[in-house]
Amino acid sequence: MTLSSATELAEDHPVHAPWRHALTRLSALMPGYEPRQGQVVMMEAIAQANHIGEDLVVEAGTGTGKTLAYLLPLVAAGKRMVLSTATRQLQEQLVRHDLPTALEATGSMQQVALLKGRRNYLCIERSNAAILKERQLVGLISPELQAIQRALMHTQSGDINQVQGVEDSHPIWSEVTSTADNCLGQDCPSYQQCFVVQARREAQKAEIVVINHHLLFADYAIKEKSDGQGLLPSVDAIVIDEAHALEDVATRFFGRSVSSSRFDALRREVSDVVSSLSVPDEQVDPLFSLIRQASQASKAMFAVAEQWSAQPRLDAAKLSQLLSPSQRLIKACLDLSAALSSVASDDVDAVRVLSASIRQFAADTEAVLALPSDEQDLSVRWVEVRARSVAMVARPLEVGPILERTLLAEPASRLFTSATVAIGDDFRSFIDSLGLAESTQTLRVPGTFDYPSQALLYVPSHLPEPFAPGREHAVATEIVRLIQASEGGAFALFSSYRAMQSSYYRAVDNLAGYQVFMQGQESRERLIERFRAEQPAVLFATMGFWQGVDLPGQVLRMVILDKVPFPPPDDPLFAARSARLKAAGQSSFARLSIPSATISLRQGFGRLIRSKEDRGVVSILDPRVRRRSYGRALLNALPPARKTEHFDDVTAFYSDLCD
Ligand code: SF4
Known part of the structure; x- marks a missing residue:
């Protein structure tokens, strides 16, 4: 120390x-x-x-x-x-x-006060509106809305944790919670009882406030917009726990993105609201005309962007080509927003919220595509093509x-x-x-665990290297025999969805007797719950899955990694940060790749060994650790578990556990 x-x-x-x-x-x-x-x-x-x-x-x-x-x-x-x-x-x-x-x-x-992001609290207005709408349309309300209605009657805090029986991933949550865009603020009839407002008041009065990193940055963003008036009180000390995640949260928080699916969802909402307005046709027709103009401008801009989806980043030349289509879209959105604001309607709140959301979409489009004002461009922008959407993303290169x-x-x-x-x-x-x-x-x-006796690190050298012929079959075979050695209780974690699916489909038929789950089959929370409850279980997932997973005891006794978790070279942010280091004459492998992989591997150990009683094996199915010069540095940075390349040591480890 x-x-x-x-x-x-x-x-x-x-x-x-x-x-x-x-x-x-x-x-x-x-x-x-x-x-x-x-x-x-x-x-x-x-x-x-x-x-x-x-x-x-x-x-x-x-x-x-x-x-x-x-x-x-x-x-x-x-x-x-x-x-x-x-x-x-x-x-x-x-x-x-x-x-x-x-x-x-x-x-x-x-x-003490616990303050969460607004999506963690029921929005009274939106919940009541959702209940009313469903009752009018269907005559009765769904079990999920019934649970929300019950919670609204009893909850003091409005925390969505208190709603029983609705899955975390259920789409109803976006209808009954608020965003900064759709919250009515002080004009809301429920403002005095609002759970978000109450939680923020409590936080302002408290001497110790517990928050998450996202909210920490949201506080600064609000302060910047409102003369220093934020969500949090002034304090003597700021403790950032789980600080390894801070850079990533800051990068995402201070970035912006716009997507064609976000525009389409807005367009549908606006069309629905405009269709239901009880105003004369001469007021409605111009609104539909503006919706069509914005829609055409959106299609045109995202069509230009889509052609660059395979490019690592949008450079100044490409941003220039996007300038005219984006300006047309921004103008169309602002015109539509202004027209909506001036509509005299019964449902004035819904119209005003939509008007603000469209204005925000225009502002985000402008921010994503804003050309750097000088030579020093500190952002990286890229295009992503998702299932039914094209997105343009901007992230700060440095936080x-x-x-x-x-x-x-x-x-x-x-x-x-x-x-x-x-x-x-x-x-x-x-x-x-x-x-x-x-x-x-x-x-x-240093940690207090006895790693040499509690954990074994298995790094075989007989497997083909990543991308070599026969690798996928060999990895799947190795995973099956490791799972059989540990008798389940295993996470098999992969560097990509493709690698995860390949191993899952090759291995699953040879894993009779185990509950075998794969990421994506159910929500993350549900998969972890089932993994815990339905032993002996196996979960195939991508690397990010172990963040925030806490499975103490022998429920998790084997963690298998298909590869050293280096950041993917085609990740636009990683590629841009690497290029910047190279331009400064530094090695991005030493400065970015090795530290990132080392931290990920150490977190893997942290998931496996949670208490003095825990025992388990971490397996890295990547022979480069044995063969390449960086392997020794990687292994030395890990907790001092016993290391082996022999499968017999794995079976002996679990045999000893049973004795
Ligand atoms: S103030 Fe905003 S979050 Fe609170 S009830 Fe009203 S709309 Fe919902």
């Missing part, structure tokens, strides 16, 4: 007294709890950094007790703070367990400059923490990715 710090406070400095006292009480509150050395070092570092007002990055290995390690010093010091996480699971854990424990241990009375004027400009100390942010002792990749100061303090606290 090495703390890189310019200033070190003495161990007996008064700043350490409150949390040390709380730590003593913690042992009384939590039977069997013993402070771990790494946890105490982390508390010291956080208390010190916060006292001095410095930023700190901490990698805390699994099992360290990371959340209490930051909560205790900050709560004991009476700090007002925002806690931001990447996943709902961690938010729930903080609010239900760790914060109440920290408050009790410190004797603090600080008020550092954006964070510099938002998160890093806050007059608060910041803690960035995660189980996976460093490569060995090196934090450079993480620090550079967020544009943090080079002098930022860092601390690495």
Whole structure:
């Protein structure tokens, strides 16, 4: 454990007294709890950094007790703070367990609020409208709307978690929750009872607010538009937990996209509303004419864009070619929006919301295609062709400059923490990715698990390399015998959908006796629930699937990766970032590919070994790890599990578990 710090406070400095006292009480509150050395070092570092007002990055290995390690010093010091996480699971854990424990241990009375994005709360207006519409059309309402109606009668918070029996992926959610575009704001008849408004008021009053990274950035976006009035109160400390996900969330949040399917959905909604207006034909006909004009302009613009779907990015020349069609579409949308605003209708709210949505579509189109004002273009734009849609996407090439004027400009100390942010002792990749100061303090606290006895890393060298003939058959055969060795309880994770499907269809007939699931068959939540409940189970999925999956115990005892999870070279953002590094004379493989693959692999271990009791095997079916020069560095950056290339060691590992 090495703390890189310019200033070190003495161990007996008064700043350490409150949390040390709380730590003593913690042992009384939590039977069997013993402070771990790494946890105490982390508390010291956080208390010190916060006292001095410095930023700190901490990698805390699994099992360290990371959340209490930051909560205790900050709560004991009476700090007002925002806690931001990447996943709902961690938010729930903080609010239900760790914060109440920290408050009790410190004797603090600080008020806590959990604030989620608006899509997590029922919208009273939209829910009532959906219920009314269905009743008028069908005469009775669906079981899902009945569940929502029941929840509306009893819920205090309006959190959609309290609606029983409606799947997360059910389309009804978009009808009964709101977006910034379709919320009526202060003109809403239900504004005073609105759950979103209530939750935001609670957050403003609270001393500790738990949010997610997306909302953290939404707060800055709102502040930029409204003279500093945001969603969150001003605080002394900002804790970014699961900080490994921050760059990705910022990249998506500060990017923009427009798609033909989004326009078509808007067009259908506008046509429906205009058709139902009880106004004279001479008012309706011009509206239909404007809808047709916008529709033609949309088709023309997306047709031009579609021809470049195979290109890695839209360069200045292509953006110039899109200029005229996009300007025609923007003008048509603005004309339609203005015409809708001036319609005198009974359903004034629906018309106004649609008018705003069309204006937003025009603004997003302009933002996606805006030509850089100087030589320094800090965005990458590309075209994606999806199932029945063409999308144009813009993402910032670097998030550092954006964070510099938002998160890093806050007059608060910041803690960035995660189980996976460093490569060995090196934090450079993480620090550079967020544009943090080079002098930022860092601390690495190793995990507490006994990896050499709890985990085995199996990397066979006999398989063909990726893209070599016979590879797909060999990988599927290897997966079957690994699943048989672990007797299920396995995730088989792939670098692409194509590879996942190929292995699934080759392997599934040889996996009789196991519940075999594949990503896409049901919602993600439902698949994980069934995987947990219907053992022995196997799940074929893509790499991203393990993010946010928590399956402690022996439910998950084997993780198989088809390849080293390097970022796909045809990913436009990765390609643009690589090109930028190459232009600066740096190796994108060393600076981007290796760190990204290492972090992904370490997260895989983190999924498999969640407690001291867990045992399991990680298998990487990629012989390049054995043969290429980067393989050793990759293996060295992983938790110190026993390593083998012999299948017999895998069977012996599971035999020992049964003994
Ligand atoms: S204020 Fe917005 S979110 Fe709240 S009930 Fe009204 S429309 Fe729904």
